[in-house]
Amino acid sequence: xxxxxxxxxxxxxxxxxxxxxxxxxxxxxxxxxxxxxxxxxxxxxxxxxxxxxxxxxxxxxxxxxxxxxxxxxxxxxxxxxxxxxxxxxxx
Numbered sequence: 762x763x764x765x766x767x768x769x770x771x772x773x774x775x776x777x778x779x780x781x782x783x784x785x786x787x788x789x790x791x792x793x794x795x796x797x798x799x800x801x802x803x804x805x806x807x808x809x810x811x812x813x814x815x816x817x818x819x820x821x822x823x824x825x826x827x828x829x830x831x832x833x834x835x836x837x838x839x840x841x842x843x844x845x846x847x848x849x850x851x852x
Contacts, residue, residue: 764807768814771837774821787848788813790820805848812844 769775777794787809789797796817802810815838823830834841 764810764814768811768818772815772818772822772833774818776818776821788817790817790824792824794821808844809848812838812841812848816841 765779776790776796778796780795780797781800782797783801784797784799787799787802791797796814798810798813798817802813816834819830819833819837822833838844
């Protein structure tokens with residue numbers, strides 16, 4: 762709840778639903794505004810969960826990963842590139 766409230770406040774968008782389950786990627790955002798987060802985020806530093814949630818919420822504004830999406834990420838999570846590297850390191 763804390764992460765969701767914090768991230769929706771930053772981005773200004775709220776998903777219709779958030780699910781947590783095992784999945785191949787870290788997160789997913791569907792066009793129907795449903796966000797899914799990977800259960801394995803629980804084993805990562807909390808900043809990684811924030812990054813993934815902000816990433817997925819930005820898809821509610823810009824659905825692809827083009828320049829506009831990257832500008833949104835730069836605005837809402839300026840150090841997202843470093844967090845992404847941390848997230849993808851093996852534990």
